[in-house]
Amino acid sequence: MTSSVTGSSRPVADEPRSAARSARRLRVFSAERAPARIYITYAVLWVLALQSTLALLAPEADWRLGGSLLAEIATVYLALLFIRVVDEQKDLEYDRVHNPGRPLPRGAIDVRELRIAMALIVVAELALTGWRSPLLVGWLLLVLGYVCFLVLLERWSATVRDRIFVNLLVSYPVQAMLSVHVWLSFREATGTGxxxxxxxxxxxxxxxxxxxxxxxxxxxxxxxxxxxxxxxxxxxxxxxxxxxxxxxxxxxxxxxxxxxxxxxxxxxxxxxxxxxxxxxxxxxxxxxxxxxxxxxxxxxxxxxxxxxxxxxxxxxxxxxxxxxx
CATH class of the missing domain: 1.20.120 (Four Helix Bundle (Hemerythrin (Met), subunit A))
Structure with a gap:
């Protein structure tokens, strides 16, 4: 009976250690492949510039530097992080040959942990957009879904995978769709646009x-x-x-x-x-x-x-x- 209790308790004791280990590995991955100073800066500047453009084109809009704007910056940053995580998995076979020192091919993190990160990002994104508008939620899920679809598309099509302009044609819409999300956020916050x-x-x-x-x-x-x-x-x-x-x-x-x-x-x-x-x-x-x-x-x-x-x-x-x- 004692051994049974001890045996059943071991996974419970190991779970926090495993979670902490994965969290550390994800932090290392993010610092190496998605440095906050670059990704956050890009998200801040992109959202500010695009919403500045919209405000200049619609000067009657009551555009404020408030909570909605901050939430949109966080939303775009997490979307960029999601894209980086997906790309890391998509490029694994190539990186094993050409970039073996990157976190995934060298074993500093594994696919399971990256997929957990994807799930956590989606949950955070739902929290950031849900209180603002169902439309923002739906559009964001469409963007993230398209990012995942691109992985399958590159596996199916050698043309998409190997021809750089074709690849640009199918991958750039992610950026365009995120720009639309920034516009929708502006419209929800100001009632114009x-x-x-x-x-x-x-x-x-x-x-x-x-x-x-x-x-x-x-x-x-x-x-x-x-x-x-x-x-x-x-x-x-x-x-x-x-x-x-x-x-x-x-x-x-x-x-x-x-x-x-x-x-x-x-x-x-x-x-x-x-x-x-x-x-x-x-x-x-x-x-x-x-x-x-x-x-x-x-x-x-x-x-x-x-x-x-x-x-x-x-x-x-x-x-x-x-x-x-």
Whole structure:
């Protein structure tokens, strides 16, 4: 009888240790593959920039820096983390060959723990969106479901898996759908935000993100087997896409802010998005001088962060009376 009791109690005693171990492993995984300083910063800037754009396009909206905005930032951050967790599992076979030092192939975490993390993220997302709107819940579940569907799609289709532009065509909608979620959150919080505004905001965010996407996968020479856009369209074509998206992002930001219609501090703040082209110049100069084998990701990320931040600063300056203290 004693041995029976002792035997049955051992799993109970082991459970907390196992849970604590998994929690530690998940923290290590997140720190390595989804650093908070990068993912949270991106989520903050993305939501602030997109909602700033919507507020500038609908100045009658009572847009406030309050709880709904903070909840949306957290929602987007967790969605990005969910995407990272799914991608880590999707790329396992490739990483075992090409990136064996990453957490999953080296055994620092396992698939079961990552799937537990996915479930916990979904629960947290439901809590963050449920109190705001059933529509936000439904749309977010659609986004997360599509992320999981992409895993199956890549397994089914070699074309989707191996052709970089086809893969971009089916994977970028995740970013676009999250932009729609930010717009829906804005609309729920303010009662405004027509569809045309959402299109402008989504196009702006698409141009900015695509600059980073094309930049980081533009190589100075053809590298067989590498996932580079320059392998598919040539160096000049890839550079044209990189530069073109950066110019489009700045152009759309200026069209939204319209600094030529402002005066005083709003005039100066309104031209801030233009200064993001300095990062384009730095990245292009480094790449042209062959100091880096691919377009340097630092300036490309700097362009994204600075343009989003300057757009938010411009909106605050232009719309200051609209915030009502």
């Amino acid at each position: 027509p569809g045309a505004d959402a299109v402008v905001g989504a196009l702006l965010c698409a141009a900015v993100f695509m600059h980073f996407e094309f930049a980081r996968k533009t190589g100075a020479r053809v590298l067989p087997g590498a996932t580079l856009y320059s392998n598919a369209v040539g160096l000049r074509g890839s550079i044209a896409l990189t530069v073109g998206c950066a110019l489009a992002g700045v152009g759309l930001a200026l069209a939204v802010v319209q600094p030529w219609e402002q005066d005083g501090p709003a005039l100066l703040a309104g031209w801030l998005p233009l200064t993001a082209l300095g990062f384009l110049w730095v990245g292009g100069e480094r790449f042209a001088s062959l100091r880096t084998p691919t377009w340097p990701p630092g300036p490309a990320m700097g362009y994204l962060a600075w343009l989003y931040l300057s757009l938010f600063a411009a909106a605050l300056t232009v719309l200051r009376p609209e915030f009502g203290g």
